Amino acid sequence: MAEFLHILARRPLVQVGAHPEAVQVTTSAPSRPRLHRAWLVAFAAFVALVGAAGFRAAPSVLIDPLHDEFGWSRSTISAAVSINLILYGLISPFAAALMERLGMRRVVAGALVLVAAGSGLTVFMTASWQLLLCWGVLVGTGTGSMALAFVATVTSRWFVRHRGLVSGVLTAAGAAGQLVFLPIIAALATNHGWRSASLTVAGAAIVVVPIVLIFLRDHPSDVDTTAYGATEPEAKPAPTHGTARRALTVLRDSMRSPVFWLLAGGFAICGASTNGLVGTHFVPAAHDHGMPPTTAASLLALVGLFDVAGTIASGWFTDRIDPRWLLGGYYFLRGVSLLLLPHLFAPTTEPPMWAFIIFYGLDWVATVPPTVALCRERFGLTGPIVFGWVFASHQIGASIAATGAGLIHDHFGGYDLAWYLAGGLCGLAAVMSISIPSAGVRGGPRNMALTRRP
Secondary structure (H helix, E strand, O other), X not given: OHHHHHXXXXXXXXXXXXXXXXXXXXXXXXXXXXXXXXXXXHHHHHHHHHHHHHHHOOHHHHHHXXXXXXXOOHHHHHHHHHHHHHHHHHHHHHHHHHHHHHOHHHHHHHHHHHHHHHHHHHHHOOOHHHHHHHHHHHHHHHHHXXXXXXXXXXXXXXXXXXXXXXXHHHHHHHHHHHHHHHHHHHHHHHHOOHHHXXXXXXHHHHHHHXXXXXXXXXXHHHHOOOOEOOOOOOOOOOOOOOHHHHHHHHHHHHOOOHHHHHHHHHXXXXXXXXXXXXXXXXXXXXXXOOOOHHHHHHHHHHHHHHHHHHHHHHHHHHOOOOHHHHHHHHHHHHHHXXXXXXXXXXXXXXXXXXXXXXXXXXHOOOOHHHHHHHHHHXXXXXXXXXXXXXXXXXXXXXXXXHHHHHHHHHHHOOOHHHHHHHHHHHHHHHHHHHOOOOOOHHHHXXXXXXXXXX
């Protein structure tokens, strides 16, 4: 009987009482393909990353207002930026492990609340240690919980097809946040004071929380589906007994591979030449040459605009070209542009500066998709946590550059030496990237990582 009902259910329906020659077959209209849940998760992740990027865009335009009001030196203010940057990286691998334990949704929502609290409390500052606590510790911890290890976690769990492209789009979210917030923050800081800018960022972070709670999900199996493009259910990491222990164990294992050190070294230089140097000191450096801060901030926002295009394109290329060669090319071209930058500053934006903004912007974080791909290929299921540690090195480099450039300016009265040092280091990063051994050589780190239990 059950078998008969099953067959009957699959037969077309006919009109009862109709003439045999005029039987009308009624079939249901083909349904439109439903949007895969992975795209909603990617949307929530994108919005969260844009919200988190708001306060990270603020330091470069608030250095001068804070100096004018409190009299703090640029090196003191840069120290707060350095704490922010280093925590943004060091928290990342622990956050990736915490996402395995508690889930992405809880961790990201809590991180946004922490960013809002840190940025909002800055309006009550009266001493420099409070700047270090709010701007450095609180915001650094919050944004670090939504760092690029979050991107690696989302793409590893929810995508098989188009992983590189989605990595590029989500990485571009930080640039999109800079593009949206930086001109607003600069205008608010100039016309209404830096406190209004901080409160605006705090409000933006809070607004994103409901979107995360509604759309973000931890695993495809939580909503009875599979990753986009997958032919079988996901392989989940083995249960862990402690977030810190998990992150540190992955670090210990990955440090045995030369690939880890080459990736981490190159990414440290990446951080030094982007967030640490250009992201923090471009606006005050341009101001030293007579350019208004709002104009310089707009140029930095344009870097974010071109970064969106460059990073998405890099994700597309990563699906098709050896990531090692992509990294080598990106670092080399960035180094050339930084060596030329000291000769381009002027009170007004001349065509050579526009060329730098376009060229450098396309290369800003184009390094992320191929780096994520190499971590995933060589270290398997632990790839997101390994990338968290690689990204920690990125932020250590950024922290050193942020403080070092401030010290160079205080000692030499300008930033030229900082630009030249960064350009030379990018050349070294290019060599390190193309020196990463092929995954197929003698069984390679890729095969070892994929067969080892996490």
